[in-house]
Amino acid sequence: MSLTTIIEQAFGPAATSVQDNLIPCAVLGAVTARGERAVRWAGCAQIEPKREEASRETWFDLASLTKVIFTTTRVLKLVEAGRIGLDDTLTTVIPDLRQYDMNAAERRLTFRQCLAHQTHLPAVEPLYTYGQDPETLRAFILQRVWQSGPAVYSDINYMLLGIAIERITGKPLIDQPLPPGFSFQPDPNRCAATERCTWRGRVIRGEVHDENAFALGGAAGHAGLFGTIDAVLDYAFSLLDGSGLSGESLKAIKTRESDKRTVGWEGSYPGWHGGDACSSVTIGHTGFTGTGLWIDFDRGIAWSLLTNRVHPSRHRDTGIMALRRATGEQVTAFFDARPQS
Structure with a gap:
């Protein structure tokens, strides 16, 4: 057959x-x-x-397939290149994460934990209702005192990973190189x-269908591809x-x-x-x-x-x-x- x-x-x-x-x-x-x-x-x-x-x-809006096809793969490629370690904290590339509280739980989050959804962060937040300026929303994500809870599948994890990719590469996600067909x-x-x-x-x-990804400029770590x-x-x-x-x-x-x-x-x-x-x-x-x-x-x-x-x-x-x-x-x-x- x-x-x-x-x-x-x-x-x-x-x-x-x-x-x-x-x-x-x-x-x-x-x-x-x-x-x-x-x-x-x-x-x-x-x-x-x-x-x-x-x-x-x-062409389809791949929604959360962005998380694996783009974000996970890009982070692992950066690990392979020696730019970061899988168990490094996000603060190694985002030193201003929760910068007003050096003891904040977010400052201890690692790339592995965010990739595997093993954090205290909530599943989702209607960020788009707070405004549509992408840079202000990125700052909001980094400085927000997130409500703590059990590990859940979280878009916030991947928003943070998307910001990390932007910091490491020096390019907005929307300008990142992609294979043909993406x-x-x-x-x-x-x-x-x-x-x-x-x-x-x-x-x-x-x-992009996802409202938060749209408000973040059309591309984010959790959606947009x-x-x-x-x-x-x-x-x-x-x-x-x-x-x-x-x-x-x-x-x-x-x-x-x-x-x-x-x-x-x-x-x-x-x-x-x-x-x-x-x-x-x-x-x-x-x-x-x-x-x-x-x-x-x-x-x-x-x-x-x-x-x-x-x-x-x-x-x-x-x-x-x-x-x-x-x-x-x-x-x-x-x-x-x-x-x-």
Whole structure:
């Protein structure tokens, strides 16, 4: 069974979701460690204000896939280059972090802790309601006395990492170099639309859906990256074949820092978004707009499901969790069923 046939069959749940108007469009792609690739798509990149069909070349707001594809990878590359250590504190590059309280908990945070969401920081904060000046908001993030709590999946962790990357490289995130097929400033006419945003008063297309990332200038450590399915698969292949990260960095993204999390990624666990058929050495991540990427190192296959499930509104049940799980289970089941050479 060819990979093309596998993806055509595994696309069934997504095709049904599009047909039932649960999501406007879906693009499913997979790549193997040997370089085989297949992509299938259906639906509309935009249904409001006018309908436009999706294609293999449609650019998606990757939302929190920014955290792994861009931020985690860039931090690990800086570690590989000797610019920082994974267990260095953020203050080694952001000395003004909580600069009015030298005993503040934020000054003890390390890159590893932020990457693995093992901090006291809250999940999210509506920063965009405090203003839209990016530099003032960055200062606010650095000086705020954050409410302390148990370790949770936190956008704030990655906002801080984004600021650290800017400090180290001397470039705003929006101007950082990116591989082909990725951009923080895509052509809107090539993008899948996201939400009819009440705050911005328009259907969002080609600008980041996440309000905080928008207020921070369009790119932040937690969101802002756009990409095509082939760009996402190129990235996944670079991890499968070991060309994208060094041995120690690859080990870091596979090694658990907690029950469910590695450096940057989630590791598979019962009931997770990648489906229960994944091997124990599978990592994955999702994005709020309806995106996701999973890499099963044992099987040597990665798959990505890109949707614009928040178009035209996030305030409805699209069944995205069930769709992700069903897709992952179909991909792995059909992959396992084909003769192995």
